[in-house]
Amino acid sequence: MTPPDISMRGRVCLITGATAGIGKVTALELATKGATVILVGRNEDRCRDAVDEIHELTGSNNLDYFVCDLSNFQQVRSLSQAVKSKYSKLNVLVNNAGALFMRRQYNVDGLEMTWALNHFGYFWLTGMLLDVLKASAPSRVVVVSSDAHKRANLNEMPNFKENVPVGYFGYANTKLANLLFAYHLAYSIKSTGVTVNAMHPGVVATSFGGNNGLVGRIIQMNANIFGVKPEVGARTVIQLASAPELYATTGKYFVKEEEANSSKASHDTRLGTRLFQWSLDISHRLGMDTRQLEAR
Numbered sequence: 001m002t003p004p005d006i007s008m009r010g011r012v013c014l015i016t017g018a019t020a021g022i023g024k025v026t027a028l029e030l031a032t033k034g035a036t037v038i039l040v041g042r043n044e045d046r047c048r049d050a051v052d053e054i055h056e057l058t059g060s061n062n063l064d065y066f067v068c069d070l071s072n073f074q075q076v077r078s079l080s081q082a083v084k085s086k087y088s089k090l091n092v093l094v095n096n097a098g099a100l101f102m103r104r105q106y107n108v109d110g111l112e113m114t115w116a117l118n119h120f121g122y123f124w125l126t127g128m129l130l131d132v133l134k135a136s137a138p139s140r141v142v143v144v145s146s147d148a149h150k151r152a153n154l155n156e157m158p159n160f161k162e163n164v165p166v167g168y169f170g171y172a173n174t175k176l177a178n179l180l181f182a183y184h185l186a187y188s189i190k191s192t193g194v195t196v197n198a199m200h201p202g203v204v205a206t207s208f209g210g211n212n213g214l215v216g217r218i219i220q221m222n223a224n225i226f227g228v229k230p231e232v233g234a235r236t237v238i239q240l241a242s243a244p245e246l247y248a249t250t251g252k253y254f255v256k257e258e259e260a261n262s263s264k265a266s267h268d269t270r271l272g273t274r275l276f277q278w279s280l281d282i283s284h285r286l287g288m289d290t291r292q293l294e295a296r
Helices: 021-032 044-058 073-086 113-135 147-151 167-188 213-226 235-242 269-286
Strands: 012-016 036-041 063-067 092-095 139-144 194-200 253-255
Touching: 012 021, 012 113, 021 036, 021 044, 021 092, 021 235, 036 044, 044 063, 063 073, 073 113, 092 113, 092 235, 113 139, 113 167, 113 194, 113 269, 139 167, 139 235, 147 167, 167 194, 167 269, 194 235, 235 253
Parallel strands: 012 036, 012 092, 036 063, 092 139, 139 194, 194 253
Antiparallel strands: none
8 A cells, every 4th residue: 555645744835826726736736745735715615615625635634725815915915914923834835826817907006907916916925925935944936827928028017007918918928027036036035945936837727717708718618628637737836846856946947847948038137137126116115025025
């Protein structure tokens, strides 16, 4: 009889977008490996149902959830405070929550919604939890990006008072931003014991894009026909979160569980520095303590 894999026992993992798709599969697999798993989602009922399902499948009692709209700065700040109040350590942060918006929308902070959720949601939560990640080292940050970043056109930082690209090209720009952020952060904290790696899950058959009416239904139909199952898409996330051989790997991009090349633009350090400083400036104006991200 093969002994159970308890390689993550004693480790605390937080996963955003964890009530469906690859986030939910990642939560399930890390719980199976013995980790304490914190699920983050927008809907309390879906969070509770996901926890109940994972408990039923794994028998784990080390499951928790928090409800948060990650496009909302104040909610992300409340989430980070609640997590640090309840948990003294955090070994893995999986930034997975994201969406495609075909129509221009703005969040309560005046940020275009694609940027607010897909980029700033990652930036805020990682920055606010960076102190506990450092204190828990060795620890890992996993950034779910997309091959869509190769279609990005991000020469200047967005001005949200003007029309910025939305739809697929707006999404692509934020996925490039994920990589620029991951690479910049990995370099700036490389001596802290916190690793930062990004990945592309592939086209996955999930509810992604379903918030866009008829267009969203077409996106979902194509994903269901041509995409991989969430269990396949989540493999690289799980690998980056738990594989012992990657304990010191940082600043890399993975596809299908292998290190891969991201676009030339994603390695533009000047662009990455501009994005990072722009993100710091906006976040500071919203009231974020950015010292952890600014520290070298």
